[in-house]
Amino acid sequence: EAQVTQNPRYLITVTGKKLTVTCSQNMNHEYMSWYRQDPGLGLRQIYYSMNVEVTDKGDVPEGYKVSRKEKRNFPLILESPSPNQTSLYFCASSPQTGWKTQYFGPGTRLLVL
């Protein structure tokens, strides 16, 4: 089944404790992206990647890191999480050519205390 998976789905952590949210897709998509969703603010793009070893900042990259060493994986790293990073995070992927569609993962709900 074609899908985007994220782990963990729910996470409670404390300020300053490094964490990684994994994202994996099995559709051989070139393009992958991370978004955060907050009430009243909609979806905001954090980082995106157009292919392996090619990443770029979205609208709200501060406090986040990403890497794209393999085509299928695009982890989101929070080196020193803060309470303002409490949010619902979505990973998405799409075939790069023609921007056909983005497939979203199920989301990761993060609470930083």
Added chain:
Amino acid sequence: QQPVQSPQAVILREGEDAVINCSSSKALYSVHWYRQKHGEAPVFLMILLKGGEQKGHEKISASFNEKKQQSSLYLTASQLSYSGTYFCGTERGTGGLTYSGAGSYQLTFGKGTKLSVIP
């Protein structure tokens, strides 16, 4: 800068029509529309490039006026299943104020329009 969606919320009875607007202050390469149901991930509806009008679903269509930097989503004969929050995502082109032939792949979403369809 996020595109502006209007209205913020709308309530419809089954069978009624609705229009959701998306407006940007920047020159656009493409506009994407998504629907998100409560507790679920966004689902792609359609994408519009350079003023094309495209029907992506049965009774849901959209238009894109690149000169006005606006897009509208049209829902006709609404069904209960249409309920959810609709987001437009805008992609600017490369090359500064006006788009060149290429998109930037950076997608900026509006804050969403909550649509409720009641029996």
